[in-house]
Amino acid sequence: MSKIKGLVQDMIQNFIEEEGYELVDIEYVKEGENRYLRIYVDKDGGIDIDDCGRISEYISQKLDESDPITEAYILEVSSPGAERPLKKAKDFENAVNKNVFITTYESIDGLKEFEGELISFQNEMIEIKQVKKTHQIPLNKVASARLAVLF
Numbered sequence: 513m514s515k516i517k518g519l520v521q522d523m524i525q526n527f528i529e530e531e532g533y534e535l536v537d538i539e540y541v542k543e544g545e546n547r548y549l550r551i552y553v554d555k556d557g558g559i560d561i562d563d564c565g566r567i568s569e570y571i572s573q574k575l576d577e578s579d580p581i582t583e584a585y586i587l588e589v590s591s592p593g594a595e596r597p598l599k600k601a602k603d604f605e606n607a608v609n610k611n612v613f614i615t616t617y618e619s620i621d622g623l624k625e626f627e628g629e630l631i632s633f634q635n636e637m638i639e640i641k642q643v644k645k646t647h648q649i650p651l652n653k654v655a656s657a658r659l660a661v662l663f
Contacts, residue, residue: 516540519580520549524571528553533567536592537599540585547585549575552592564589598657604633613660614640616653621645627660 517538528535536552553559553567568589575581598604598612607630614626626649628642636651 516549516581519578520551520571520575523574523578523580524551527570527574528567531567533559533563536603537597540581547581547583548588549581549585550588550590552590552597554592554596559591564591594661595658598659601633601636601651604630604638604651604657607659608633611660611662612640612657614638614649614657615655616649617655618653620649620653621647623647 517540520538520540521535525535533553533555536554537550538552539548539550541548541550551567551571553563555563568587571589572587575587595613596603598607610630611628612626612630616624616626618624620626626640626642626647628640630638631641631646632639638649638651638654638657640647640649
């Protein structure tokens, strides 16, 4: 599955960047009887349905040309949404002063889940402020991270 994600990324990365978008994530997953290839893209100010359609047409054409996926799948192109995943160092840098939700592979300060304000990201170290305490989380200990919407 990661091989397909890598092939797709190599195939579309230049187009995405040249058109002023950011490739946020690629998922290739099986849900029920169907396989899904999900491409998450964004740009300053957000993307709309026309952006998704244009990107989807390009990706579909490229996939048809090289045919790297042998089984049937459904292609979805969309925005990463309000609770955008944080994957790359740049994502964490852009999330400083925003509310985030982070899970870790192992306990840090007795916890494996953290929700609060990301107050800094430097030297691969995340600093997150929860209600009463600030935690230091090494990036290599992060299992998942995303923006968190406050209600």
